[in-house]
Amino acid sequence: VRIFIVGAGLVGARIVGALHADHELTVVDLEPARLRALARRYDVATAQASAASGRQLLNAGIAGAELVIACTSRDDANLVAGSFARSVAREAKTIVRTSSAEYVEIWREGRLDVDCVVSDQMETARAVSEAVGMPAARHTDTFADGRVQVLELDVPAAAGAALVNTKLRAARLPGDSRIAGLIRDERAMPLRGDTEIAAGDRLVVVASPHAAVDWCRLVAPEKLAVRDVVVFGARELGAAIARSLCEQQLVVRVVEPDEARAALLAERLPAARVFHTDGLDPEFLKREGIARVQAAIFAMRDDARNLFAATLAHLEGVAYRIALAHTPISDRIYEDAGIDVTIDPLLVTSEEILRFAHDPRTRQMAMFEHDRFMVLDVTTRADSEYVGVPLRELPRRGAYIGAIVRGETAIFPHADDMLQSGDRVIVFTEAARAAEVERAL
Amino acid sequence: VSAAARRRRLGVDVVGSLNLVGALIKYLGPAALVPAAFAVAHSEPAWPFLAAGAIVSVFGLLLERFTSGGEGVGVREGYLVISLAWLLIAAYGGLPYVLAGDPQLGRPVDALFEGMSGFTTTGASVATAVDALPVSIRVWRQETIWLGGIGVVTIALAVLPRLRIGGRSLLESEAAGPGVEGGLSSGIKETVRRFGVLYVGLSVAAFLALALPHWLGARHAMNSFQAFGHAMSTMGTGGFSTEGASIGAFGGLTQWTVIAIMAVAGSNFALLYRGLVLRRPREAARDEELRAYLAVLLLASAAVAGIVTWSGGPQHGWEAIRGAAFEVTSVVTTTGYFTVDYDQWPTAALMALALLFFVGSCAGSTGGSIKIARHLLLARLLGREVVRTVHPELVRPVRLNGVPIDQAALLAVISFVLIYVAVFVAGTAVIALESDVHGPAFGPLGFVYASASTLANAGVGLGAAGTTGSFAVFGDISTLTMTALMWLGRLEILPVVVLLRASYWRV
Numbered sequence: 001v002r003i004f005i006v007g008a009g010l011v012g013a014r015i016v017g018a019l020h021a022d023h024e025l026t027v028v029d030l031e032p033a034r035l036r037a038l039a040r041r042y043d044v045a046t047a048q049a050s051a052a053s054g055r056q057l058l059n060a061g062i063a064g065a066e067l068v069i070a071c072t073s074r075d076d077a078n079l080v081a082g083s084f085a086r087s088v089a090r091e092a093k094t095i096v097r098t099s100s101a102e103y104v105e106i107w108r109e110g111r112l113d114v115d116c117v118v119s120d121q122m123e124t125a126r127a128v129s130e131a132v133g134m135p136a137a138r139h140t141d142t143f144a145d146g147r148v149q150v151l152e153l154d155v156p157a158a159a160g161a162a163l164v165n166t167k168l169r170a171a172r173l174p175g176d177s178r179i180a181g182l183i184r185d186e187r188a189m190p191l192r193g194d195t196e197i198a199a200g201d202r203l204v205v206v207a208s209p210h211a212a213v214d215w216c217r218l219v220a221p222e223k224l225a226v227r228d229v230v231v232f233g234a235r236e237l238g239a240a241i242a243r244s245l246c247e248q249q250l251v252v253r254v255v256e257p258d259e260a261r262a263a264l265l266a267e268r269l270p271a272a273r274v275f276h277t278d279g280l281d282p283e284f285l286k287r288e289g290i291a292r293v294q295a296a297i298f299a300m301r302d303d304a305r306n307l308f309a310a311t312l313a314h315l316e317g318v319a320y321r322i323a324l325a326h327t328p329i330s331d332r333i334y335e336d337a338g339i340d341v342t343i344d345p346l347l348v349t350s351e352e353i354l355r356f357a358h359d360p361r362t363r364q365m366a367m368f369e370h371d372r373f374m375v376l377d378v379t380t381r382a383d384s385e386y387v388g389v390p391l392r393e394l395p396r397r398g399a400y401i402g403a404i405v406r407g408e409t410a411i412f413p414h415a416d417d418m419l420q421s422g423d424r425v426i427v428f429t430e431a432a433r434a435a436e437v438e439r440a441l
Numbered sequence: 442v443s444a445a446a447r448r449r450r451l452g453v454d455v456v457g458s459l460n461l462v463g464a465l466i467k468y469l470g471p472a473a474l475v476p477a478a479f480a481v482a483h484s485e486p487a488w489p490f491l492a493a494g495a496i497v498s499v500f501g502l503l504l505e506r507f508t509s510g511g512e513g514v515g516v517r518e519g520y521l522v523i524s525l526a527w528l529l530i531a532a533y534g535g536l537p538y539v540l541a542g543d544p545q546l547g548r549p550v551d552a553l554f555e556g557m558s559g560f561t562t563t564g565a566s567v568a569t570a571v572d573a574l575p576v577s578i579r580v581w582r583q584e585t586i587w588l589g590g591i592g593v594v595t596i597a598l599a600v601l602p603r604l605r606i607g608g609r610s611l612l613e614s615e616a617a618g619p620g621v622e623g624g625l626s627s628g629i630k631e632t633v634r635r636f637g638v639l640y641v642g643l644s645v646a647a648f649l650a651l652a653l654p655h656w657l658g659a660r661h662a663m664n665s666f667q668a669f670g671h672a673m674s675t676m677g678t679g680g681f682s683t684e685g686a687s688i689g690a691f692g693g694l695t696q697w698t699v700i701a702i703m704a705v706a707g708s709n710f711a712l713l714y715r716g717l718v719l720r721r722p723r724e725a726a727r728d729e730e731l732r733a734y735l736a737v738l739l740l741a742s743a744a745v746a747g748i749v750t751w752s753g754g755p756q757h758g759w760e761a762i763r764g765a766a767f768e769v770t771s772v773v774t775t776t777g778y779f780t781v782d783y784d785q786w787p788t789a790a791l792m793a794l795a796l797l798f799f800v801g802s803c804a805g806s807t808g809g810s811i812k813i814a815r816h817l818l819l820a821r822l823l824g825r826e827v828v829r830t831v832h833p834e835l836v837r838p839v840r841l842n843g844v845p846i847d848q849a850a851l852l853a854v855i856s857f858v859l860i861y862v863a864v865f866v867a868g869t870a871v872i873a874l875e876s877d878v879h880g881p882a883f884g885p886l887g888f889v890y891a892s893a894s895t896l897a898n899a900g901v902g903l904g905a906a907g908t909t910g911s912f913a914v915f916g917d918i919s920t921l922t923m924t925a926l927m928w929l930g931r932l933e934i935l936p937v938v939v940l941l942r943a944s945y946w947r948v
Binding site: 259262263265266267270273274275276277284287288 | 832834835836837838840843845
């Protein structure tokens with residue numbers, strides 16, 4: 001597929017990284033340095049052009065594209081490029097990235113002529129909501145319209161004999177779920193009946209929503225049922241997160257150091273308790289009961305401040321911390337500092353864009369472990385090599401099947417179950433082999 | 442040239458203001474034709490009314506003719522225009538009493554009081570024996586209240602918000618008429634056009650509701666003339682009556698009907714417009730001020746009825762409930778009628794009524810006083826400050842109907858309440874001082890009633906000024922003070938106070 005990507009920033013680069021192997025990519029950006037960096041790593045065509053200049057986009061070859069992704073950091077440029085692509089490349093699908101949720105609403109009302117609008121704020125808020133809903137998981141994703149939940153879990157030493165040091169075939173695992181991936185020392189381990197799970201392993205579990213809750217209870221019984229949350233930061237992302245948590249009927253406190261920002265959010269979100277302070281005062285955290293909340297979300301723009309505040313919150317007794325990462329390195333730093341969940345707004349945005357950009361049979365995808373592993377939702381072809389093979393004979397090509405969506409029901413298969421053609425499978429694989437697995441299915 | 446030079450020296454366009462005042466009051470002349478017609482029908486002299494009407498119209502026309510620029514006056518002139526206009530209109534209201542040489546109302550000080558009382562929809566009267574007044578004068582008194590009512594709605598919805606008093610946010614920006622750019626005069630015209638129809642329609646409905654029982658043969662009901670007079674004064678929430686015994690002259694059914702009409706007249710007209718004319722009643726019913734207003738009426742009625750009953754007062758059972766409901770509604774809506782001799786009530790009940798003078802009706806109604814919306818905002822502001830002593834970092838806007846109210850508007854509410862109380866205290870002091878020297882013996886509550894009820898445009902007196910007496914018992918200084926209180930209260934004080942500042946007049 002000929003894909004035209006407008007914007008070579010963090011989101012653009014991620015998309016290029018995920019798509020370059022199987023598609024013919026053209027990337028445009030205003031900054032030559034970014035383009036050079038991409039061209040050095042991947043086999044992609046690059047062109048220096050402004051997203052807002054139709055002439056330059058035409059010269060770069062936008063008219064011949066089958067898919068146009070406008071993913072610069074500027075809403076206006078993306079919208080201009082998206083609607084321009086619509087008029088010069090009539091057959092092409094167009095995906096536009098925006099920061100606010102406003103254009104997603106306008107697009108849903110049918111008043112914006114592009115194929116898809118993805119909002120940073122909406123995707124981030126959704127990712128935070130999912131993390132709050134599954135506090136024991138490092139990462140969660142919903143597949144197949146909510147029928148299937150994918151969880152990334154750390155196995156603590158305290159998890160107990162139901163899980164730890166027990167052979168998989170003997171482990172008492174929640175029903176309606178399957179372990180699709182076992183990562184030890186950053187490597188995927190083979191999953192067999194005699195595999196033992198050790199403390200410190202990281203699991204990728206595919207489960208029904210109900211079983212997902214059971215898994216959380218199994219792994220970290222003390223972290224369930226979040227009712228009180230605090231959000232640090234009331235800028236766009238923090239406000240979007242607070243709004244989405246309020247909609248889930250949680251008790252939401254918001255801490256914002258800027259007076260005008262705090263007042264604005266207090267006006268627009270009466271359900272939240274908004275505090276005007278930097279939140280770095282232990283006395284304040286105690287007085288307002290923030291030390292006792294079940295989840296704290298750090299959504300300030302400065303990752304160093306997020307880390308500082310998160311550490312203080314931990315000292316004051318907050319058990320479950322979710323932090324936004326705005327630079328690629330923050331992910332590792334947060335993890336080292338013991339922050340439970342890291343959400344990279346640009347990563348969740350690129351995942352959502354990629355979901356639309358992928359093979360049309362791929363409904364959805366999620367990335368784990370610094371993009372090294374993936375979970376895909378793929379519809380199988382009749383002539384796939386997987387059809388008619390009992391699951392015990394897997395893995396093939398390093399792919400583990402976590403769930404099968406057949407018609408309206410999600411099946412969490414046993415070793416004897418077989419795939420039928422037309423099944424949707426939720427499959428775990430290494431990112432490097434994702435395209436191969438897609439083809440094989 | 443000299444006029445232009447004078448304009449340059451002053452920061453206020455006085456000539457333009459006078460022009461607008463003239464343009465407004467010239468329309469009031471024909472209003473005197475109504476009592477004149479009644480005078481002819483009852484063989485009473487009609488000339489005082491015709492002369493007064495002619496004088497005001499000619500004066501207004503001359504004022505307009507010899508000045509210019511009325512269309513262009515802005516916010517700054519607005520304070521001068523409404524202050525001056527209300528003073529002149531009050532004088533016009535008293536003119537027929539002077540010209541007719543009425544024995545009860547004929548003295549200029551009394552006539553001005555009665556005129557101000559009418560056009561500010563207060564209803565305090567210096568007439569001790571209303572039944573002895575000529576029919577035409579009784580009609581004129583009722584009519585001044587009705588005309589005052591439409592004026593009150595106009596300044597509340599079109600003028601005061603432009604002068605940044607009361608605040609647009611206290612009303613409803615949508616219903617409050619065109620934007621500030623429209624200028625003062627076009628805003629007034631638009632509001633009169635929009636709410637005038639509603640006001641007339643409600644008045645007709647009130648007349649029918651009051652007169653129908655009599656037409657159907659009910660006893661102790663209002664005849665057509667009485668219904669006409671009381672429909673006018675009830676809609677304007679002024680307490681003038683054609684009867685000496687006020688609404689006490691009529692039966693229970695009529696009394697309950699009057700309670701209902703008073704409650705409607707005390708509601709926000711912008712809201713009534715939305716509910717009745719735009720047919721969005723559910724939206725109007727959600728209004729927080731309206732709900733608080735109805736709650737105040739119910740709770741205060743129950744409390745006063747309880748006090749009267751338990752203290753073994755002159756009324757019992759249903760009589761006490763009806764009497765209390767009537768008097769509470771009369772005070773809260775600042776109407777000023779009475780059905781029973783509340784002078785006989787226990788002190789606790791009288792104290793409750795005295796407090797209710799400071800409550801007032803809804804913003805944008807014909808009623809006066811501090812108004813429910815301001816109390817709501819004040820209560821919420823205080824509530825927030827209490828919460829903030831425990832949670833100093835908490836940010837929480839004060840809202841009315843879900844809309845955040847900005848700090849400037851809240852400050853304006855606080856200032857208004859403080860100034861209101863200060864004016865009340867000063868007024869009480871003057872009345873008490875003069876009455877001690879000159880007047881009849883009053884209990885302390887009598888002075889409070891005189892001052893609070895004129896400032897609130899309620900017109901309820903106590904003791905010698907109460908149900909069996911009149912405000913004629915006060916000395917001239919007190920009478921003039923109360924005239925000023927009515928004037929101040931009607932204009933929400935600040936437009937007049939602004940004129941006293943030198944900075945207002947400077948460029």
